[in-house]
Amino acid sequence: MSRGRLRVLLGAAPGVGKTYAMLEEGRDLRAEGRDVVVAVVETHGRAATAALAEGLDVVPRTQVEHRGVRLAEMDLDAVLARRPQVALVDELAHTNAPGSRHAKRWQDVAALLDAGIDVVTTVNVQHVESLNDVVQTITGVPQRETVPDSVLRGADQVELVDLAPQALRERLAEGNVYPAERIDAALSHYFRLGNLTALRELALLWLADEVDNALRTYRAEHEIGGTWEARERVVVALTGGPEGETLLRRGARIAARSAGGQLLAVHVTGQTGLRESSPHALAAQAALAETLGGTYHQVVGDDVARTLVDFARTHDATQLVIGLSRRGRLAAALSGPGVGATVIRESGSIDVHIVNHAAAGGHAALPRLRGALTARRRVLGLVVSLLGGPLLTAALVGLRTPDSLVADVLAYQLLVVVVALVGGLWPALFTAVMSGLTLDYFFIEPVRTVSIGEPLHAVGLVLYIVNGMLVSLVVDQAARRSRVARRAAAESELMLAVAGGVLRGQDVLGALVARAREAFGLDAVRLREGDDVRAQDGAAPQGAPSATVRVDDVAVLDLHGPPLDASAARLLPVVVTQLAGALEQERLRATASAVGPLVEADQVRSALLSAVSHDLRRPLAAAVTAIGGLRAADVDLSAADRAELLATADESLRTLTTLVTDLLDVSRLQAGVLGVSLAATDVEDVILPALDELGAGPDDVVLDLDPDVPAVAADPALLRRVIVNVLANALHVSPPGRPPHVSTSAFGEHLEIRVVDHGPGVAPDRRDQLFVPFQRLGDTDNLTGLGLGLALSRGFTEGMGGTLTSEDTPGGGLTMVVALPVAAGAGVRP
DSSP states (O other): OOOOOEEEEEESSTTSSHHHHHHHHHHHHHHTTOOEEEEEOOOTTOHHHHHHHTTSEEOOOEEEEETTEEEEEOOHHHHHHHOOSEEEEOOTTOBOOTTSSSSBHHHHHHHHHHTTOEEEEEEEGGGBGGGHHHHHHHHSOOOOOOBOHHHHHTOSEEEEEOOOHHHHHHHHHTTSSSOHHHHHHHHHTTTOHHHHHHHHHHHHHHHHHHHHHHHHHHHHHTTOOSOOOSSOEEEEEEOSSTTHHHHHHHHHHHHHTSTTOEEEEEEEEBTTBOTTOOHHHHHHHHHHHHHTTOEEEEEEOSSHHHHHHHHHHHTTOSEEEEEOOOSOHHHHHHHOSOHHHHHHHHOTTSEEEEEOOTTOSOOSSOOOOOOSSOHHHHHHHHHHHHHHHHHHHHHHHHTOOTTOHHHHHHHHHHHHHHHHHHHOHHHHHHHHHHHHHHHHHHTSSSTTSSOOSOHHHHHHHHHHHHHHHHHHHHHHHHHHHHHHHHHHHHHHHHHHHHHHHHHTTOOHHHHHHHHHHHHHTOSEEEEEETTEEEEEEESOOOSSOSEEEEOSSSEEEEEESSOOOHHHHHHHHHHHHHHHHHHHHHHHHHHHHHHHHHHHHHHHHHHHHHHHHHTTHHHHHHHHHHHHHHHOTTOOOOHHHHHHHHHHHHHHHHHHHHHHHHHHHHHHHHTTSSOOOOEEEOTHHHHHHHHHHHTOOTTTOEEEEOTTOOOEEEOHHHHHHHHHHHHHHHHHHOOTTOOOEEEEEEETTEEEEEEEOOSSOOOGGGGGGGGSTTOOSSOOSSSSOOSSHHHHHHHHHHHTTOEEEEEEOTTSSEEEEEEEEBOTTOOOOO
């Protein structure tokens, strides 16, 4: 019996139409004469979806009892007994009730496929196992139900059911996705436009990656070695040289000529290290590649050309961009074909672009031969040669026999190796030549002459000198590579130590200065800005510094100790650059710290000035009028009139007392006496007292407070005043029978308090007036509460590091959103 075929309908989010598309597919298959059953479908109360399921053969669900609750699940045994040709199974990621045959619905689907039944199923991208953490980062919502990637990648067909994010939000607002009571929360959280756009991109990228994998699998199964140009993939070869930026920009232009073109930058590192590449230049070029929309890769291989071509073929590249060789003509002639020629020969169907650049060509001169050791070592090697050569010759001449020539040659060969180990290439070459002449003069017949009687001896002498030179070259190369490796390790250790110190919270300036002193072997290093010492390591310096390096326009680095050698001087600019960046960050932090309180103070001050000019006038005038009426001797007031005037005066004076108290409190804040005291605050401990202050009971406000939200960083007193003011406005505009709704929810690193009313709302063109100081958009009475207004509420909220914004309420009305940062170290409650 053959295995059934699996077709997966993938969506970016709930509501895009996966279930609807699955049912449409079932109806089409039934019209073609296939035996189709609905194994399980979740309509979620959507009338259009339920109507589409009518007429299809539905397998009744089985009832599973768990902790006294009966749960309806797909009846796998009934579907297997029915043995249809096609089964429609909704929500592949669903977790079955305990006691079911399988824990997950995708395992039920696997059983149907094993029975030879074709399956059409649905799944959202947030349920893909490999994308679970990415989706949580985007939406702030963890997904507990996931499907292994292997299940989806093993499907015979994966089809994307797509809907534009704005269209999906419109469907949601119209009630076509969730019930009315869930619409507002969904639009404000999971179904935000940014969330839906990111999820849609994630679904498209995952499907595109799946298509690439399928294409590679097909080519491998059919042994297709050539490149299929489904889209342009441009590989740019980087050497770490100055031409890298030119090559990257040329490659980006080539990739941009076709839709969906990809840019891949690659650097081939030899087995022995970085060779002549600059790590700092490579880092800058890797950043440029990412800025241009590409990716950076580093691979290892001694044969640069073949490694580069293999990388391009592995990634199905269609174009390969390399730079023109920087070698001179003579060097190229002596060393044979370069990387470019080999790449062209090996590339096959991949187009190769050789790009000219400013560093190409070089000079018509032989490469300079440089020793890998210090001058002191080279002098020591020469001394060993000059002393060891005569001593060895005297010893060998005294022990010379007719059969000792081979031993003599090996002894001089050992001398060459020892000199190479001590002094490097040039002393070893000198020793090889001199020992060859010495062998000819003292040990090869005729002795005491530089002539050679036997031609075979001449050949042997030449071979000896050549061997000596080769041994010297190999030893020198080994020393060179060892030195480069040690230097690279030291540089890496320096940068790693600095980075580790920063991550551990150490003073970055102090860490940089300390590591620089240790790495360069200095007595002391001091970073100063004028006469102000920012960081210092080592004993207090005496006298003038041995070197002074400018870090930026203000700071300088004083070095006390021996002069730096060439290699240390090469690393010094790296440390200086790091210091400049650290100083700039400290200055920016200091500026932000200084400006932050000023901004908060200005926000509150602006609102207070409006309060003084606007709100004081009305209650003061009302109180003066009421008291004046009471004191009028020529007016005969009834008991009811007198009571009304007293009530008006009392209310106005209480309002003035509250307002003046608020003004004094905020004035203290501006004077620095009363600050914004941020603390970990439970929002429930603020919202409930705010309701008591307003006298709002359970019938006046609907509460939907999530008990699992974390604490926020807020000033409880200021937050309470914000909530009282916002909720008072909502209570004022809410129609009878439709009380305002207060909810809390966590989203990423922020917590939101949403106050939803179903009143007349505010036209979009007048929305900005909400936060103009003490505008009431039509309020003219003296009984609506004076408060500090939405402008001051926003100022208080922003002073606590949060935001106060307004949104439309689906179905009519206004939603005010107070967003505050989660307190440091606060997690979701268990």
